[in-house]
């Protein structure tokens with residue numbers, strides 16, 4: 001097969017509990033990930049020109065607001081493909097094309113999603129046949145959010161977020177996402193979270209998963225889930241981008257069952273009662289200041305999945 005296309009979802013964190021800073025620079029987390037139907041697509045193709053002196057891995061990125069995405073070895077999809085080739089122990093070549101719909105630096109783990117998609121696409125293109133357990137190991141080395149993008153669904157991550165256990169859920173949850181102009185740097189938001197805690201003299205509590213949230217997921221109870229949504233990074237994201245408080249308030253006032261900043265932001269997530277309610281809510285928040293676009297999505301959805309194979 002000379003080209004493989006993989007579709008990969010964005011995530012929203014239903015609960016993000018941030019513990020104390022560890023000696024290795026990471027925080028201990030409890031991270032309830034939920035994959036939603038907002039997708040990037042990564043195509044891995046055999047290079048057409050056969051130029052063996054060219055870089056073995058090249059990448060192009062298409063989509064809106066992709067100026068911040070590197071088209072070098074710093075691209076997480078390239079890093080993932082290089083790690084996979086390294087594991088297989090020889091040089092493999094591929095041209096990667098990333099079609100982005102997941103907002104860049106939006107707190108929805110788009111870069112991690114592309115890395116997961118590149119692992120699945122190149123594993124297939126190069127005929128390596130590595131089992132998903134091996135891909136999960138490589139994924140965890142690339143970044144804490146990459147294993148979840150392979151797995152999808154709803155799962156709880158512990159450690160720095162990379163030790164995953166799938167969660168039982170019922171039904172479908174409907175979401176509205178308010179995309180903001182510009183991104184927020186994840187390390188900066190964690191730094192601000194530490195700074196705010198130090199300033200207030202509060203020690204970070206040991207993170208623990210919310211039983212109320214797990215119960216709401218198991219029962220498919222959107223109302224209860226809306227009330228249980230929690231993100232310890234939210235105060236830091238709001239401190240760095242005060243206008244997000246207005247966006248969240250607008251969603252709540254206009255009928256969202258719950259509202260929170262997605263991960264490190266600045267995307268805001270709103271839970272709706274149904275698909276119709278999500279569309280209605282989306283229409284009501286499009287004109288909120290600082291909101292670049294509004295999209296609806298549902299979850300949970302599967303992780304990185306082969307969507308097509310062809311002649312490139």
Ligand code: ATP
Pocket residue numbers: 068069070074075076077098103104105106107108109110111112114115145183184186263264265
């Ligand atoms: P997270 O929620 O995992 O903290 P995020 O959604 O806030 O991440 P990303 O879109 O994953 O942010 O990207 C953060 C940064 O990573 C970007 O600003 C960009 O410089 C870099 N990056 C590297 N590869 C990619 C990629 N394939 N797509 C997007 N960003 C990438």
